Amino acid sequence: MRASRLVSLLLLLQTRGRMTAQELADRLEVSVRTIYRDVESLHTAGIPLYGDAGPKGGYQLLDGYRTRLTGLTTDEAESLFLAGLPGPAAELGLGAVVTAAQLKLMAALPIELRDRAGRIQERFHLDAPTWYRDPQPVTHLPAVADAVWNERVVEVRYRRWKAPQEVDRRLEPYGLVVKAGLWYLVARSGDQVRTYRVSQILSLHPLPERFTRPGDFDLAAYWQAYLAEFEARLRWGEAVVRLSPQGMRLLANLMTPGVVAAAKETAQPPDDEGWTRVTVPIESIEHAAGEFLRIGTDVEVLAPAELRERVAATAAELTRRYG
Structure with a gap:
Protein backbone atom coordinates (compact mmCIF):
# COMPACT_ATOMS: atom_id res chain seq x y z
CA MET A 1 0.00 0.00 0.00
CA LEU A 62 12.23 20.18 -10.21
CA ASP A 63 11.44 21.54 -13.68
CA GLY A 64 11.93 18.97 -16.39
CA TYR A 65 11.79 15.93 -14.11
CA ARG A 66 9.41 13.24 -15.28
CA THR A 67 9.15 9.61 -14.31
CA ARG A 68 8.42 6.80 -16.73
CA LEU A 69 6.82 4.85 -13.90
CA THR A 70 3.06 4.54 -14.39
CA GLY A 71 2.24 2.56 -11.27
CA LEU A 72 -0.55 0.70 -13.11
CA THR A 73 -2.03 -2.18 -11.17
CA THR A 74 -3.59 -5.17 -12.89
CA ASP A 75 -7.12 -3.86 -12.30
CA GLU A 76 -6.17 -0.39 -13.55
CA ALA A 77 -4.63 -1.75 -16.75
CA GLU A 78 -7.70 -3.87 -17.42
CA SER A 79 -10.08 -0.98 -16.77
CA LEU A 80 -8.38 1.18 -19.41
CA PHE A 81 -9.44 -1.26 -22.10
CA LEU A 82 -13.01 -1.29 -20.81
CA ALA A 83 -13.29 2.51 -20.71
CA GLY A 84 -12.95 3.20 -24.44
CA LEU A 85 -15.93 4.25 -26.55
CA PRO A 86 -14.96 3.34 -30.14
CA GLY A 87 -18.24 4.61 -31.60
CA PRO A 88 -18.15 8.12 -30.09
CA ALA A 89 -14.41 8.36 -30.73
CA ALA A 90 -14.97 7.57 -34.41
CA GLU A 91 -17.76 10.19 -34.58
CA LEU A 92 -15.28 12.75 -33.25
CA GLY A 93 -12.80 11.70 -35.92
CA LEU A 94 -10.52 10.14 -33.31
CA GLY A 95 -11.05 6.45 -34.02
CA ALA A 96 -7.56 5.94 -35.46
CA VAL A 97 -6.03 8.04 -32.67
CA VAL A 98 -7.69 5.93 -29.97
CA THR A 99 -6.53 2.74 -31.65
CA ALA A 100 -2.97 4.03 -31.89
CA ALA A 101 -3.01 5.11 -28.24
CA GLN A 102 -4.22 1.68 -27.13
CA LEU A 103 -1.49 0.00 -29.18
CA LYS A 104 1.17 2.21 -27.58
CA LEU A 105 -0.23 1.57 -24.13
CA MET A 106 -0.31 -2.16 -24.79
CA ALA A 107 3.33 -2.10 -25.91
CA ALA A 108 4.38 -0.20 -22.77
CA LEU A 109 2.71 -2.61 -20.35
CA PRO A 110 4.63 -5.42 -18.68
CA ILE A 111 4.01 -8.80 -20.34
CA GLU A 112 1.66 -10.09 -17.63
CA LEU A 113 -0.52 -6.96 -17.78
CA ARG A 114 -0.40 -6.95 -21.57
CA ASP A 115 -1.78 -10.48 -21.72
CA ARG A 116 -4.63 -9.69 -19.32
CA ALA A 117 -5.53 -6.46 -21.14
CA GLY A 118 -5.59 -8.37 -24.42
CA ARG A 119 -8.01 -10.91 -22.97
CA ILE A 120 -10.24 -8.07 -21.78
CA GLN A 121 -10.53 -6.77 -25.36
CA GLU A 122 -11.31 -10.25 -26.65
CA ARG A 123 -14.04 -10.96 -24.08
CA PHE A 124 -15.80 -7.63 -23.42
CA HIS A 125 -17.34 -5.16 -25.85
CA LEU A 126 -19.03 -1.89 -24.88
CA ASP A 127 -21.99 -0.81 -27.05
CA ALA A 128 -23.29 2.45 -25.58
CA PRO A 129 -26.38 3.26 -27.71
CA THR A 130 -29.78 1.95 -26.66
CA TRP A 131 -31.76 -0.76 -28.45
CA TYR A 132 -34.00 -0.04 -31.45
CA ARG A 133 -32.39 3.24 -32.38
CA ASP A 134 -31.05 4.02 -35.82
CA PRO A 135 -27.72 5.87 -35.74
CA GLN A 136 -28.27 9.62 -36.01
CA PRO A 137 -25.94 11.61 -38.26
CA VAL A 138 -23.73 14.04 -36.35
CA THR A 139 -22.30 15.89 -39.32
CA HIS A 140 -21.25 18.92 -37.33
CA LEU A 141 -19.78 17.08 -34.35
CA PRO A 142 -16.08 17.63 -35.28
CA ALA A 143 -16.72 21.35 -35.75
CA VAL A 144 -18.59 21.52 -32.45
CA ALA A 145 -15.77 19.70 -30.66
CA ASP A 146 -13.22 22.09 -32.18
CA ALA A 147 -15.26 25.08 -30.97
CA VAL A 148 -15.49 23.58 -27.47
CA TRP A 149 -11.76 22.94 -27.33
CA ASN A 150 -10.68 26.30 -28.74
CA GLU A 151 -13.38 28.38 -26.99
CA ARG A 152 -14.69 29.74 -30.28
CA VAL A 153 -18.13 31.30 -30.71
CA VAL A 154 -20.36 29.62 -33.31
CA GLU A 155 -23.60 30.44 -35.09
CA VAL A 156 -25.92 27.49 -35.64
CA ARG A 157 -29.28 26.80 -37.22
CA TYR A 158 -31.05 24.39 -34.89
CA ARG A 159 -34.16 22.22 -35.20
CA ARG A 160 -36.20 21.97 -32.00
CA TRP A 161 -39.49 20.24 -31.14
CA LYS A 162 -41.65 23.34 -30.60
CA ALA A 163 -42.61 26.10 -33.02
CA PRO A 164 -40.85 27.75 -34.64
CA GLN A 165 -38.97 24.53 -35.23
CA GLU A 166 -35.91 26.03 -36.95
CA VAL A 167 -34.10 28.78 -35.04
CA ASP A 168 -30.76 30.58 -35.27
CA ARG A 169 -28.55 30.71 -32.21
CA ARG A 170 -25.21 32.28 -31.30
CA LEU A 171 -23.49 29.88 -28.91
CA GLU A 172 -20.48 29.75 -26.61
CA PRO A 173 -19.78 25.98 -26.44
CA TYR A 174 -18.77 24.80 -22.95
CA GLY A 175 -18.69 21.00 -23.36
CA LEU A 176 -19.95 17.82 -25.01
CA VAL A 177 -21.79 14.92 -23.35
CA VAL A 178 -22.58 11.44 -24.69
CA LYS A 179 -25.84 10.07 -23.28
CA ALA A 180 -27.14 6.67 -24.47
CA GLY A 181 -25.17 7.02 -27.70
CA LEU A 182 -26.44 10.56 -28.41
CA TRP A 183 -24.22 13.65 -28.40
CA TYR A 184 -25.34 16.79 -26.56
CA LEU A 185 -23.74 20.23 -26.61
CA VAL A 186 -23.77 22.34 -23.45
CA ALA A 187 -23.43 25.98 -24.47
CA ARG A 188 -24.25 29.51 -23.37
CA SER A 189 -26.89 31.28 -25.42
CA GLY A 190 -27.48 34.84 -24.28
CA ASP A 191 -27.45 34.81 -20.47
CA GLN A 192 -28.37 31.12 -20.05
CA VAL A 193 -26.55 27.80 -20.35
CA ARG A 194 -28.62 25.36 -22.40
CA THR A 195 -28.40 21.86 -23.86
CA TYR A 196 -28.58 21.10 -27.59
CA ARG A 197 -28.67 17.73 -29.36
CA VAL A 198 -25.83 17.79 -31.89
CA SER A 199 -27.77 15.74 -34.45
CA GLN A 200 -30.36 18.56 -34.58
CA ILE A 201 -27.81 21.17 -35.66
CA LEU A 202 -28.67 21.90 -39.30
CA SER A 203 -25.76 24.23 -40.03
CA LEU A 204 -22.78 25.62 -38.13
CA HIS A 205 -20.49 28.57 -38.81
CA PRO A 206 -17.46 29.24 -36.56
CA LEU A 207 -16.92 32.93 -35.84
CA PRO A 208 -13.54 34.61 -35.39
CA GLU A 209 -14.68 35.76 -31.95
CA ARG A 210 -13.52 33.75 -28.92
CA PHE A 211 -14.93 33.56 -25.42
CA THR A 212 -13.58 32.72 -21.98
CA ARG A 213 -15.04 29.60 -20.44
CA PRO A 214 -15.95 30.21 -16.76
CA GLY A 215 -13.29 28.69 -14.55
CA ASP A 216 -15.87 27.42 -12.06
CA PHE A 217 -18.10 25.71 -14.64
CA ASP A 218 -18.40 21.99 -13.80
CA LEU A 219 -19.70 20.05 -16.82
CA ALA A 220 -20.51 16.88 -14.86
CA ALA A 221 -22.38 18.81 -12.15
CA TYR A 222 -24.33 20.78 -14.76
CA TRP A 223 -25.34 17.59 -16.55
CA GLN A 224 -26.58 15.91 -13.38
CA ALA A 225 -28.66 18.98 -12.51
CA TYR A 226 -30.00 19.12 -16.07
CA LEU A 227 -31.08 15.47 -15.95
CA ALA A 228 -32.85 15.98 -12.64
CA GLU A 229 -34.68 19.05 -13.97
CA PHE A 230 -35.57 17.27 -17.22
CA GLU A 231 -37.02 14.30 -15.34
CA ALA A 232 -39.05 16.65 -13.11
CA ARG A 233 -40.48 18.50 -16.14
CA LEU A 234 -41.59 15.25 -17.73
CA ARG A 235 -43.60 14.13 -14.70
CA TRP A 236 -46.43 16.66 -14.40
CA GLY A 237 -49.07 14.35 -12.94
CA GLU A 238 -49.90 10.96 -11.42
CA ALA A 239 -52.02 7.98 -12.35
CA VAL A 240 -53.59 5.36 -10.08
CA VAL A 241 -53.81 1.91 -11.65
CA ARG A 242 -54.50 -1.72 -10.75
CA LEU A 243 -52.09 -4.36 -12.04
CA SER A 244 -52.34 -8.13 -12.18
CA PRO A 245 -49.26 -10.15 -11.15
CA GLN A 246 -48.37 -10.36 -14.85
CA GLY A 247 -49.02 -6.61 -15.18
CA MET A 248 -46.52 -5.90 -12.40
CA ARG A 249 -43.91 -7.90 -14.27
CA LEU A 250 -44.71 -6.17 -17.56
CA LEU A 251 -44.53 -2.75 -15.92
CA ALA A 252 -41.05 -3.55 -14.60
CA ASN A 253 -39.93 -4.49 -18.13
CA LEU A 254 -41.71 -1.81 -20.16
CA MET A 255 -41.68 1.36 -18.05
CA THR A 256 -38.88 3.76 -17.13
CA PRO A 257 -36.93 3.28 -13.88
CA GLY A 258 -38.73 6.23 -12.27
CA VAL A 259 -42.16 4.72 -12.92
CA VAL A 260 -41.02 1.29 -11.71
CA ALA A 261 -39.58 2.76 -8.51
CA ALA A 262 -42.79 4.71 -7.82
CA ALA A 263 -44.87 1.57 -8.37
CA LYS A 264 -42.79 -0.34 -5.83
CA GLU A 265 -43.00 2.47 -3.27
CA THR A 266 -46.79 2.93 -3.52
CA ALA A 267 -47.86 -0.67 -4.05
CA GLN A 268 -50.74 -1.69 -1.78
CA PRO A 269 -51.35 -5.27 -0.63
CA PRO A 270 -52.93 -7.42 -3.41
CA ASP A 271 -56.74 -7.47 -3.40
CA ASP A 272 -58.96 -10.56 -3.51
CA GLU A 273 -58.18 -11.01 -7.22
CA GLY A 274 -54.44 -10.73 -6.61
CA TRP A 275 -54.23 -7.32 -8.29
CA THR A 276 -52.04 -4.53 -6.87
CA ARG A 277 -52.97 -0.85 -6.72
CA VAL A 278 -50.11 1.60 -7.38
CA THR A 279 -49.60 5.32 -8.03
CA VAL A 280 -47.09 6.30 -10.72
CA PRO A 281 -45.94 9.56 -12.36
CA ILE A 282 -47.09 10.31 -15.92
CA GLU A 283 -45.80 12.65 -18.61
CA SER A 284 -49.16 13.43 -20.24
CA ILE A 285 -52.58 11.85 -20.77
CA GLU A 286 -51.73 10.88 -24.34
CA HIS A 287 -48.33 9.43 -23.48
CA ALA A 288 -49.61 7.57 -20.43
CA ALA A 289 -52.51 6.02 -22.39
CA GLY A 290 -50.08 4.60 -24.92
CA GLU A 291 -47.79 3.29 -22.19
CA PHE A 292 -50.57 1.52 -20.26
CA LEU A 293 -52.09 0.05 -23.42
CA ARG A 294 -48.82 -1.79 -23.92
CA ILE A 295 -49.64 -3.80 -20.80
CA GLY A 296 -52.95 -4.85 -22.32
CA THR A 297 -55.62 -6.48 -20.14
CA ASP A 298 -53.28 -6.78 -17.16
CA VAL A 299 -53.81 -3.13 -16.14
CA GLU A 300 -56.86 -1.07 -15.18
CA VAL A 301 -56.57 2.71 -15.01
CA LEU A 302 -58.52 4.14 -12.06
CA ALA A 303 -57.52 7.83 -12.15
CA PRO A 304 -57.39 10.44 -13.45
CA ALA A 305 -60.78 10.15 -15.16
CA GLU A 306 -59.50 11.68 -18.41
CA LEU A 307 -56.82 8.98 -18.69
CA ARG A 308 -59.29 6.19 -17.90
CA GLU A 309 -61.66 7.53 -20.58
CA ARG A 310 -58.83 7.77 -23.12
CA VAL A 311 -57.79 4.15 -22.54
CA ALA A 312 -61.43 2.98 -22.65
CA ALA A 313 -62.07 4.87 -25.90
CA THR A 314 -59.00 3.35 -27.51
CA ALA A 315 -60.02 -0.15 -26.38
CA ALA A 316 -63.54 0.42 -27.78
CA GLU A 317 -62.10 1.55 -31.10
CA LEU A 318 -59.88 -1.53 -31.23
CA THR A 319 -62.91 -3.72 -30.54
CA ARG A 320 -64.85 -2.03 -33.32
CA ARG A 321 -61.99 -2.31 -35.76
CA TYR A 322 -61.24 -5.94 -35.09
CA GLY A 323 -64.74 -7.01 -34.07
Whole structure:
Protein backbone atom coordinates (compact mmCIF):
# COMPACT_ATOMS: atom_id res chain seq x y z
CA MET A 1 0.00 0.00 0.00
CA ARG A 2 2.75 2.48 0.91
CA ALA A 3 4.66 1.85 -2.31
CA SER A 4 1.49 2.46 -4.32
CA ARG A 5 0.85 5.67 -2.37
CA LEU A 6 4.38 6.95 -3.05
CA VAL A 7 3.85 6.35 -6.76
CA SER A 8 0.49 8.15 -6.62
CA LEU A 9 2.05 11.10 -4.79
CA LEU A 10 4.80 11.36 -7.38
CA LEU A 11 2.37 11.17 -10.30
CA LEU A 12 0.11 13.81 -8.72
CA LEU A 13 3.01 16.26 -8.50
CA GLN A 14 4.09 15.37 -12.03
CA THR A 15 0.66 16.03 -13.53
CA ARG A 16 -0.61 18.86 -11.30
CA GLY A 17 2.53 20.78 -10.40
CA ARG A 18 2.77 22.41 -6.97
CA MET A 19 0.52 20.93 -4.26
CA THR A 20 0.40 21.56 -0.52
CA ALA A 21 0.76 18.79 2.04
CA GLN A 22 -2.92 19.22 2.93
CA GLU A 23 -4.00 18.90 -0.72
CA LEU A 24 -1.93 15.74 -1.12
CA ALA A 25 -3.31 14.34 2.13
CA ASP A 26 -6.90 15.01 1.04
CA ARG A 27 -6.31 13.45 -2.37
CA LEU A 28 -4.58 10.34 -1.04
CA GLU A 29 -6.89 10.09 2.01
CA VAL A 30 -4.10 10.07 4.59
CA SER A 31 -2.90 12.45 7.30
CA VAL A 32 -0.59 15.41 6.68
CA ARG A 33 1.98 13.71 8.94
CA THR A 34 1.95 10.71 6.57
CA ILE A 35 2.60 13.03 3.61
CA TYR A 36 5.62 14.49 5.42
CA ARG A 37 7.02 10.97 5.91
CA ASP A 38 6.34 10.02 2.28
CA VAL A 39 8.06 13.15 0.97
CA GLU A 40 11.09 12.38 3.12
CA SER A 41 11.18 8.85 1.69
CA LEU A 42 11.09 10.22 -1.88
CA HIS A 43 13.95 12.59 -1.00
CA THR A 44 15.96 9.68 0.31
CA ALA A 45 15.28 7.76 -2.92
CA GLY A 46 16.82 10.60 -4.93
CA ILE A 47 13.62 12.16 -6.31
CA PRO A 48 14.27 15.89 -7.03
CA LEU A 49 11.42 17.13 -4.88
CA TYR A 50 11.42 20.35 -2.89
CA GLY A 51 8.97 22.28 -0.74
CA ASP A 52 8.30 25.95 -0.05
CA ALA A 53 6.77 27.32 3.16
CA GLY A 54 4.11 29.99 3.38
CA PRO A 55 0.53 30.50 2.12
CA LYS A 56 1.59 29.94 -1.50
CA GLY A 57 4.01 27.15 -0.68
CA GLY A 58 3.82 23.47 -1.37
CA TYR A 59 5.74 20.56 -2.83
CA GLN A 60 6.97 20.54 -6.39
CA LEU A 61 9.22 18.49 -8.65
CA LEU A 62 12.23 20.18 -10.21
CA ASP A 63 11.44 21.54 -13.68
CA GLY A 64 11.93 18.97 -16.39
CA TYR A 65 11.79 15.93 -14.11
CA ARG A 66 9.41 13.24 -15.28
CA THR A 67 9.15 9.61 -14.31
CA ARG A 68 8.42 6.80 -16.73
CA LEU A 69 6.82 4.85 -13.90
CA THR A 70 3.06 4.54 -14.39
CA GLY A 71 2.24 2.56 -11.27
CA LEU A 72 -0.55 0.70 -13.11
CA THR A 73 -2.03 -2.18 -11.17
CA THR A 74 -3.59 -5.17 -12.89
CA ASP A 75 -7.12 -3.86 -12.30
CA GLU A 76 -6.17 -0.39 -13.55
CA ALA A 77 -4.63 -1.75 -16.75
CA GLU A 78 -7.70 -3.87 -17.42
CA SER A 79 -10.08 -0.98 -16.77
CA LEU A 80 -8.38 1.18 -19.41
CA PHE A 81 -9.44 -1.26 -22.10
CA LEU A 82 -13.01 -1.29 -20.81
CA ALA A 83 -13.29 2.51 -20.71
CA GLY A 84 -12.95 3.20 -24.44
CA LEU A 85 -15.93 4.25 -26.55
CA PRO A 86 -14.96 3.34 -30.14
CA GLY A 87 -18.24 4.61 -31.60
CA PRO A 88 -18.15 8.12 -30.09
CA ALA A 89 -14.41 8.36 -30.73
CA ALA A 90 -14.97 7.57 -34.41
CA GLU A 91 -17.76 10.19 -34.58
CA LEU A 92 -15.28 12.75 -33.25
CA GLY A 93 -12.80 11.70 -35.92
CA LEU A 94 -10.52 10.14 -33.31
CA GLY A 95 -11.05 6.45 -34.02
CA ALA A 96 -7.56 5.94 -35.46
CA VAL A 97 -6.03 8.04 -32.67
CA VAL A 98 -7.69 5.93 -29.97
CA THR A 99 -6.53 2.74 -31.65
CA ALA A 100 -2.97 4.03 -31.89
CA ALA A 101 -3.01 5.11 -28.24
CA GLN A 102 -4.22 1.68 -27.13
CA LEU A 103 -1.49 0.00 -29.18
CA LYS A 104 1.17 2.21 -27.58
CA LEU A 105 -0.23 1.57 -24.13
CA MET A 106 -0.31 -2.16 -24.79
CA ALA A 107 3.33 -2.10 -25.91
CA ALA A 108 4.38 -0.20 -22.77
CA LEU A 109 2.71 -2.61 -20.35
CA PRO A 110 4.63 -5.42 -18.68
CA ILE A 111 4.01 -8.80 -20.34
CA GLU A 112 1.66 -10.09 -17.63
CA LEU A 113 -0.52 -6.96 -17.78
CA ARG A 114 -0.40 -6.95 -21.57
CA ASP A 115 -1.78 -10.48 -21.72
CA ARG A 116 -4.63 -9.69 -19.32
CA ALA A 117 -5.53 -6.46 -21.14
CA GLY A 118 -5.59 -8.37 -24.42
CA ARG A 119 -8.01 -10.91 -22.97
CA ILE A 120 -10.24 -8.07 -21.78
CA GLN A 121 -10.53 -6.77 -25.36
CA GLU A 122 -11.31 -10.25 -26.65
CA ARG A 123 -14.04 -10.96 -24.08
CA PHE A 124 -15.80 -7.63 -23.42
CA HIS A 125 -17.34 -5.16 -25.85
CA LEU A 126 -19.03 -1.89 -24.88
CA ASP A 127 -21.99 -0.81 -27.05
CA ALA A 128 -23.29 2.45 -25.58
CA PRO A 129 -26.38 3.26 -27.71
CA THR A 130 -29.78 1.95 -26.66
CA TRP A 131 -31.76 -0.76 -28.45
CA TYR A 132 -34.00 -0.04 -31.45
CA ARG A 133 -32.39 3.24 -32.38
CA ASP A 134 -31.05 4.02 -35.82
CA PRO A 135 -27.72 5.87 -35.74
CA GLN A 136 -28.27 9.62 -36.01
CA PRO A 137 -25.94 11.61 -38.26
CA VAL A 138 -23.73 14.04 -36.35
CA THR A 139 -22.30 15.89 -39.32
CA HIS A 140 -21.25 18.92 -37.33
CA LEU A 141 -19.78 17.08 -34.35
CA PRO A 142 -16.08 17.63 -35.28
CA ALA A 143 -16.72 21.35 -35.75
CA VAL A 144 -18.59 21.52 -32.45
CA ALA A 145 -15.77 19.70 -30.66
CA ASP A 146 -13.22 22.09 -32.18
CA ALA A 147 -15.26 25.08 -30.97
CA VAL A 148 -15.49 23.58 -27.47
CA TRP A 149 -11.76 22.94 -27.33
CA ASN A 150 -10.68 26.30 -28.74
CA GLU A 151 -13.38 28.38 -26.99
CA ARG A 152 -14.69 29.74 -30.28
CA VAL A 153 -18.13 31.30 -30.71
CA VAL A 154 -20.36 29.62 -33.31
CA GLU A 155 -23.60 30.44 -35.09
CA VAL A 156 -25.92 27.49 -35.64
CA ARG A 157 -29.28 26.80 -37.22
CA TYR A 158 -31.05 24.39 -34.89
CA ARG A 159 -34.16 22.22 -35.20
CA ARG A 160 -36.20 21.97 -32.00
CA TRP A 161 -39.49 20.24 -31.14
CA LYS A 162 -41.65 23.34 -30.60
CA ALA A 163 -42.61 26.10 -33.02
CA PRO A 164 -40.85 27.75 -34.64
CA GLN A 165 -38.97 24.53 -35.23
CA GLU A 166 -35.91 26.03 -36.95
CA VAL A 167 -34.10 28.78 -35.04
CA ASP A 168 -30.76 30.58 -35.27
CA ARG A 169 -28.55 30.71 -32.21
CA ARG A 170 -25.21 32.28 -31.30
CA LEU A 171 -23.49 29.88 -28.91
CA GLU A 172 -20.48 29.75 -26.61
CA PRO A 173 -19.78 25.98 -26.44
CA TYR A 174 -18.77 24.80 -22.95
CA GLY A 175 -18.69 21.00 -23.36
CA LEU A 176 -19.95 17.82 -25.01
CA VAL A 177 -21.79 14.92 -23.35
CA VAL A 178 -22.58 11.44 -24.69
CA LYS A 179 -25.84 10.07 -23.28
CA ALA A 180 -27.14 6.67 -24.47
CA GLY A 181 -25.17 7.02 -27.70
CA LEU A 182 -26.44 10.56 -28.41
CA TRP A 183 -24.22 13.65 -28.40
CA TYR A 184 -25.34 16.79 -26.56
CA LEU A 185 -23.74 20.23 -26.61
CA VAL A 186 -23.77 22.34 -23.45
CA ALA A 187 -23.43 25.98 -24.47
CA ARG A 188 -24.25 29.51 -23.37
CA SER A 189 -26.89 31.28 -25.42
CA GLY A 190 -27.48 34.84 -24.28
CA ASP A 191 -27.45 34.81 -20.47
CA GLN A 192 -28.37 31.12 -20.05
CA VAL A 193 -26.55 27.80 -20.35
CA ARG A 194 -28.62 25.36 -22.40
CA THR A 195 -28.40 21.86 -23.86
CA TYR A 196 -28.58 21.10 -27.59
CA ARG A 197 -28.67 17.73 -29.36
CA VAL A 198 -25.83 17.79 -31.89
CA SER A 199 -27.77 15.74 -34.45
CA GLN A 200 -30.36 18.56 -34.58
CA ILE A 201 -27.81 21.17 -35.66
CA LEU A 202 -28.67 21.90 -39.30
CA SER A 203 -25.76 24.23 -40.03
CA LEU A 204 -22.78 25.62 -38.13
CA HIS A 205 -20.49 28.57 -38.81
CA PRO A 206 -17.46 29.24 -36.56
CA LEU A 207 -16.92 32.93 -35.84
CA PRO A 208 -13.54 34.61 -35.39
CA GLU A 209 -14.68 35.76 -31.95
CA ARG A 210 -13.52 33.75 -28.92
CA PHE A 211 -14.93 33.56 -25.42
CA THR A 212 -13.58 32.72 -21.98
CA ARG A 213 -15.04 29.60 -20.44
CA PRO A 214 -15.95 30.21 -16.76
CA GLY A 215 -13.29 28.69 -14.55
CA ASP A 216 -15.87 27.42 -12.06
CA PHE A 217 -18.10 25.71 -14.64
CA ASP A 218 -18.40 21.99 -13.80
CA LEU A 219 -19.70 20.05 -16.82
CA ALA A 220 -20.51 16.88 -14.86
CA ALA A 221 -22.38 18.81 -12.15
CA TYR A 222 -24.33 20.78 -14.76
CA TRP A 223 -25.34 17.59 -16.55
CA GLN A 224 -26.58 15.91 -13.38
CA ALA A 225 -28.66 18.98 -12.51
CA TYR A 226 -30.00 19.12 -16.07
CA LEU A 227 -31.08 15.47 -15.95
CA ALA A 228 -32.85 15.98 -12.64
CA GLU A 229 -34.68 19.05 -13.97
CA PHE A 230 -35.57 17.27 -17.22
CA GLU A 231 -37.02 14.30 -15.34
CA ALA A 232 -39.05 16.65 -13.11
CA ARG A 233 -40.48 18.50 -16.14
CA LEU A 234 -41.59 15.25 -17.73
CA ARG A 235 -43.60 14.13 -14.70
CA TRP A 236 -46.43 16.66 -14.40
CA GLY A 237 -49.07 14.35 -12.94
CA GLU A 238 -49.90 10.96 -11.42
CA ALA A 239 -52.02 7.98 -12.35
CA VAL A 240 -53.59 5.36 -10.08
CA VAL A 241 -53.81 1.91 -11.65
CA ARG A 242 -54.50 -1.72 -10.75
CA LEU A 243 -52.09 -4.36 -12.04
CA SER A 244 -52.34 -8.13 -12.18
CA PRO A 245 -49.26 -10.15 -11.15
CA GLN A 246 -48.37 -10.36 -14.85
CA GLY A 247 -49.02 -6.61 -15.18
CA MET A 248 -46.52 -5.90 -12.40
CA ARG A 249 -43.91 -7.90 -14.27
CA LEU A 250 -44.71 -6.17 -17.56
CA LEU A 251 -44.53 -2.75 -15.92
CA ALA A 252 -41.05 -3.55 -14.60
CA ASN A 253 -39.93 -4.49 -18.13
CA LEU A 254 -41.71 -1.81 -20.16
CA MET A 255 -41.68 1.36 -18.05
CA THR A 256 -38.88 3.76 -17.13
CA PRO A 257 -36.93 3.28 -13.88
CA GLY A 258 -38.73 6.23 -12.27
CA VAL A 259 -42.16 4.72 -12.92
CA VAL A 260 -41.02 1.29 -11.71
CA ALA A 261 -39.58 2.76 -8.51
CA ALA A 262 -42.79 4.71 -7.82
CA ALA A 263 -44.87 1.57 -8.37
CA LYS A 264 -42.79 -0.34 -5.83
CA GLU A 265 -43.00 2.47 -3.27
CA THR A 266 -46.79 2.93 -3.52
CA ALA A 267 -47.86 -0.67 -4.05
CA GLN A 268 -50.74 -1.69 -1.78
CA PRO A 269 -51.35 -5.27 -0.63
CA PRO A 270 -52.93 -7.42 -3.41
CA ASP A 271 -56.74 -7.47 -3.40
CA ASP A 272 -58.96 -10.56 -3.51
CA GLU A 273 -58.18 -11.01 -7.22
CA GLY A 274 -54.44 -10.73 -6.61
CA TRP A 275 -54.23 -7.32 -8.29
CA THR A 276 -52.04 -4.53 -6.87
CA ARG A 277 -52.97 -0.85 -6.72
CA VAL A 278 -50.11 1.60 -7.38
CA THR A 279 -49.60 5.32 -8.03
CA VAL A 280 -47.09 6.30 -10.72
CA PRO A 281 -45.94 9.56 -12.36
CA ILE A 282 -47.09 10.31 -15.92
CA GLU A 283 -45.80 12.65 -18.61
CA SER A 284 -49.16 13.43 -20.24
CA ILE A 285 -52.58 11.85 -20.77
CA GLU A 286 -51.73 10.88 -24.34
CA HIS A 287 -48.33 9.43 -23.48
CA ALA A 288 -49.61 7.57 -20.43
CA ALA A 289 -52.51 6.02 -22.39
CA GLY A 290 -50.08 4.60 -24.92
CA GLU A 291 -47.79 3.29 -22.19
CA PHE A 292 -50.57 1.52 -20.26
CA LEU A 293 -52.09 0.05 -23.42
CA ARG A 294 -48.82 -1.79 -23.92
CA ILE A 295 -49.64 -3.80 -20.80
CA GLY A 296 -52.95 -4.85 -22.32
CA THR A 297 -55.62 -6.48 -20.14
CA ASP A 298 -53.28 -6.78 -17.16
CA VAL A 299 -53.81 -3.13 -16.14
CA GLU A 300 -56.86 -1.07 -15.18
CA VAL A 301 -56.57 2.71 -15.01
CA LEU A 302 -58.52 4.14 -12.06
CA ALA A 303 -57.52 7.83 -12.15
CA PRO A 304 -57.39 10.44 -13.45
CA ALA A 305 -60.78 10.15 -15.16
CA GLU A 306 -59.50 11.68 -18.41
CA LEU A 307 -56.82 8.98 -18.69
CA ARG A 308 -59.29 6.19 -17.90
CA GLU A 309 -61.66 7.53 -20.58
CA ARG A 310 -58.83 7.77 -23.12
CA VAL A 311 -57.79 4.15 -22.54
CA ALA A 312 -61.43 2.98 -22.65
CA ALA A 313 -62.07 4.87 -25.90
CA THR A 314 -59.00 3.35 -27.51
CA ALA A 315 -60.02 -0.15 -26.38
CA ALA A 316 -63.54 0.42 -27.78
CA GLU A 317 -62.10 1.55 -31.10
CA LEU A 318 -59.88 -1.53 -31.23
CA THR A 319 -62.91 -3.72 -30.54
CA ARG A 320 -64.85 -2.03 -33.32
CA ARG A 321 -61.99 -2.31 -35.76
CA TYR A 322 -61.24 -5.94 -35.09
CA GLY A 323 -64.74 -7.01 -34.07
